[in-house]
Amino acid sequence: MFLRSLRPTCHLCKINCSRKQSTWLSLSHAARIRRMCSGQKLQTHSQQNNTKFSYKPLCCFSTTNPVCKERGRKPGRDENEESIINKLAESQDEEADALHETDEYKQVLQEEFHYDGVHHSLMIIHPAIRWEKDKPRSTTPELQLSEACALVHSLPQWRVADTKIIKVKSHGGFIFMKGQLKELTDLVKSHKNISAVFVNVDILKINQVAMLQGAWQLPVFDRYTLVLHIFREYAHTREAKLQIALAEIPYIRGRLEQINEGQHDHVTGKMHYVVSGGFRFTYIQKRHALVAERERRLRGELEKVRQQREVLRQNRINQQYPTVAVVGYTNCGKTTLIKALTEDESLTPENRLFATLDVTVHQAFLKNMKVLLIDTVGFISDIPKTLMEAFSATLEDALIADVVLHVRDLSHPDYRNQDENVVDILGKLLSEEKLQNMLVVNNKCDLLSDDEKSSDGLNISAVTGSGLDELKTRLEEAIIKSTGRMRKVFRIPVGGDHLSWLYKNSTVLSITDGENGDSYLVETIINTAAYGKFKHLFSTNKRKP
Ligand SMILES: Nc1nc2c(ncn2[C@@H]2O[C@H](COP(=O)(O)OP(=O)(O)OP(=O)(O)O)[C@@H](O)[C@H]2O)c(=O)[nH]1
């Protein structure tokens, strides 16, 4: 049986094949290249049973496609197919690592994100919107600027050379008025040691970047690109690295769409046209194909990693330990709090934004209960949704946790704004029930006087340990409420299987002797299912709990 591509796309050069006839592959060969599949539909040659397959088309090996790297090969014959597959196997080895960046892709990254390993000395410009009617904010331009500085300082050896707050009408158009642009250009040029400019807005449009880079003759960063630099610098696990690589894609796509809409020509300043067998492929199409191919490989790899995560998650569910997701704004003290509750020395809290980029699970013993605490990636304001969406899987663990613990840094001058941001995001993600049962703690209270402490939420300090005893009690109560676990006292006979069963299936809090010495009183925390099972198993011997 043979397979044929419906919409042939060259696998190597990422360009649609100009040949009218696409190459036929034998089923066995198609199976061998399955892992190279781009998800495009292929049909059986005979179409008798109308079966559809998803194998990678090999039409790219067209003899007539001038841009195909494999040009000259004659498709259709078995010996050629064999060599094609060998070639694919080679390229597969090279590309086996989904994170591998081709030279072409490296160039895209360099153009869009300036990943050149340079430790920049930055000028930060904060365009403060004059009248924010629809969204009155509890923050101030000075606080936003100081967060921008913290972002820069999160990168090793990056430094802030100067800062400037400038009032603007909106972040649209060209952001700055003509006079303002001149003033800023003079300022930037007056600093000889500045190597880049960071405009503190969530994301700059391509025409804005081109205009500002043109005026200042320096690379220009926005929050999206700067946060990506931080993520890239500190990601350790494969999952985090894949997620970050995936987060680059919507940014690049957004740029391509803006070029497509004709907003502005790209950084390169010209459009490339590749003419191939009567088809015209623009620079945009080529880049779209390049990005699509990378996305396909990253998603495929991420899926595998996530399957492993799912196994771990299932293990946790099977273990029946209650889970607590610790969430909050970046740098609020989530990791420090988990360290204090678990005494896990392997945890290393750091005084910088986005110190935690991987979701990790830690066992803790509260007062009577063993729980699993989940450390999560911190939130930050003014970051486009697409960037945080790349980390959505890490939040999934938080979403299915029995209890969500929201940590706030009460000592932070901008804590109200941070709180609004986190509550806003959690409000969209969590069910009403989870929100109702959410616990809020005000951390870093050791840095505050009694007057400054809040009456809303539990005041704690993860560093000094104050308030942690009360937090453990409240966490247990919240877990009991959300999981249907209950406190039960069982009277069980001495010398039976009851006690070992209870140890296995519930949390045993205490054991005392019964009045006549022939029984024990066992205090437990048990869920409704286990309670029903106990009654069922030991109904004849069971004494009234
Ligand atoms: N004084 C004081 N400092 C604290 C407290 N809790 C955390 N910190 C400090 O705050 C900084 C950030 O702590 P982390 O635990 O890394 O914060 P995080 O929320 O995990 O941060 P990300 O992982 O970046 O989101 C560290 O320097 C901690 O020592 C506290 O209760 N009091």
Ligand SMILES: [Mg+2]
């Ligand atoms: Mg952390």
